Amino acid sequence: MSDQGDDYVYDEATGEWLPASELAASQPEGQAPAGERVVKDAAGNVLADGDQVTLIRDLKVKGTSQTLKQGTVIRSIRLTANDEEIDCRHESIKGLVLRTEFVRKR
Numbered sequence: 891m892s893d894q895g896d897d898y899v900y901d902e903a904t905g906e907w908l909p910a911s912e913l914a915a916s917q918p919e920g921q922a923p924a925g926e927r928v929v930k931d932a933a934g935n936v937l938a939d940g941d942q943v944t945l946i947r948d949l950k951v952k953g954t955s956q957t958l959k960q961g962t963v964i965r966s967i968r969l970t971a972n973d974e975e976i977d978c979r980h981e982s983i984k985g986l987v988l989r990t991e992f993v994r995k996r
Contacts (some may be wrong), residue, residue, distance in 0.1 A: 929973050935995040937976065939968050943993035951983055963996065964988070 897910040929937045932946055945962045958980070968977040970987070978986040 927969075927973055929969050929976070929990060931993050931995050932991050933994050937967065937969065937990065937995060941967050942996040943967055943976070943978075943988075944996055945988075946992055946994050949988070949992060951986070954983065956982065958983075964993070 898907045899910045900906075901908050931937055931943060937943070942963060942965050945958055945960055945964070947960050949958045950956075951958060962980075964978045964980060964986075966979060970977050974990055975987050976990060976993070978988055980986050
């Protein structure tokens with residue numbers, strides 16, 4: 891038996907049980923396996939935890955008098971429960987949450 895500890899996943903498109911690695915390999919680019927969320931930036935690129943993004947327009951930050959300028963790079967993002975928001979770190983702002991419609995993946 892040559893089972894390498896591969897999990898099997900039911901593929902609704904074919905109606906068969908397939909190894910998870912085979913299903914992931916056959917998945918179209920930019921599409922997540924069933925049950926996983928897909929968070930996309932303004933250009934339609936799929937975002938993941940730890941990605942770097944760039945602001946595509948100037949954003950006024952609520953609660954401060956500060957404006958983040960277009961082209962500002964935000965490093966190490968984290969996805970939130972809301973697919974339209976990402977949690978970010980910026981050196982001058984703590985607890986920054988940005989909408990995905992205002993960022994582009996680097």
